[in-house]
Amino acid sequence: MDYVKPYGVVESMLAGAYFGVATSLVVSVAVETGFWIDGALLFPFELxxxxLLGMEIVTGRLTLIPCSMISANDHTERVGISRVLAHWGWVFLHNLPGSALYAVLLAIVLTTGGDAPVSAVGTKLIVIAEAMTTYYAHHGDAGLLTVVNMFLIPAGMLLGAKLSVSHRWLWNQIPVTLGNLVGGMFFTGLAMNYAHGSAPIVPQQVQNVNHASASLSAKPGGNVCL
Known part of the structure; x- marks a missing residue:
C-alpha cells in the first residue's frame, strides 16, 4: 500500500521551519542594528x-514542476496536471506544520513562556504580520514567499497581532500562494524553459511527481529541489 515516506515529510517540515528561522533572524538583526539590509543579507543562508540538504519547498516546486508538463525526452515521460497538483498539495501541507511549529516555539521564547512582555523582536513581528495582512486586503501587493508567510503570520498572531484565522488565509496565505504560483510558474520556470529550450527533466524528479498523489516518493538525490 502506498504511503508518505517519513523522510519526505520531515524534509518538507524542516524546510518550512528553516524559512521561519531565516525570517526571525532577519527581523532580529534588523531590530538590533536598525538597518533592514543587515538582516536581509543573512536570509540567503536558508536557501x-x-x-545542500535537499529540502522540499513549495515555492520552488511551483516554479520547476510545470516544466515537466511540457518537456519530455527519451528518458522521461510527460507529467499530467493531476500529478502536478497532487505534488504541490503534499509539499504545501508538509511545509505548513514545520513553519507553524517553529512559530509556536519562537513565541514561547520571545515571551518567556508567557511570563514576560513581548520582546522588541516579537513586537516587530506583530507589526509586520498586521501590516502585511491589512495592506494586502486593501492593495493586494504586500505578499512574500508563501513559505515565509506560513511562519510570519502565525507568529504574529501568537504574539498578539489582531488578526483572525480568516484574515490570515483569505487576505494573505491564499493570495500570496496564488501569486507565487503565477510568478514562479510563468515568469521564472516556463520563461526560462522557453528561453533555453526544453531542458531535460531529471528522471527521478518526474518519478517523484508521478507518485505524489500518495507519496513524496523517492528522495530527490543531488538535484536542486527548491
Missing part, C-alpha cells in the same frame, strides 16, 4: 541550507 543554501535547502539546496
Amino acid at each position: 543554501a541550507l535547502a539546496i
Whole structure:
C-alpha cells in the first residue's frame, strides 16, 4: 500500500521551519542594528541550507514542476496536471506544520513562556504580520514567499497581532500562494524553459511527481529541489 515516506515529510517540515528561522533572524538583526539590509543579507543562508540538504519547498516546486508538463525526452515521460497538483498539495501541507511549529516555539521564547512582555523582536513581528495582512486586503501587493508567510503570520498572531484565522488565509496565505504560483510558474520556470529550450527533466524528479498523489516518493538525490 502506498504511503508518505517519513523522510519526505520531515524534509518538507524542516524546510518550512528553516524559512521561519531565516525570517526571525532577519527581523532580529534588523531590530538590533536598525538597518533592514543587515538582516536581509543573512536570509540567503536558508536557501543554501535547502539546496545542500535537499529540502522540499513549495515555492520552488511551483516554479520547476510545470516544466515537466511540457518537456519530455527519451528518458522521461510527460507529467499530467493531476500529478502536478497532487505534488504541490503534499509539499504545501508538509511545509505548513514545520513553519507553524517553529512559530509556536519562537513565541514561547520571545515571551518567556508567557511570563514576560513581548520582546522588541516579537513586537516587530506583530507589526509586520498586521501590516502585511491589512495592506494586502486593501492593495493586494504586500505578499512574500508563501513559505515565509506560513511562519510570519502565525507568529504574529501568537504574539498578539489582531488578526483572525480568516484574515490570515483569505487576505494573505491564499493570495500570496496564488501569486507565487503565477510568478514562479510563468515568469521564472516556463520563461526560462522557453528561453533555453526544453531542458531535460531529471528522471527521478518526474518519478517523484508521478507518485505524489500518495507519496513524496523517492528522495530527490543531488538535484536542486527548491
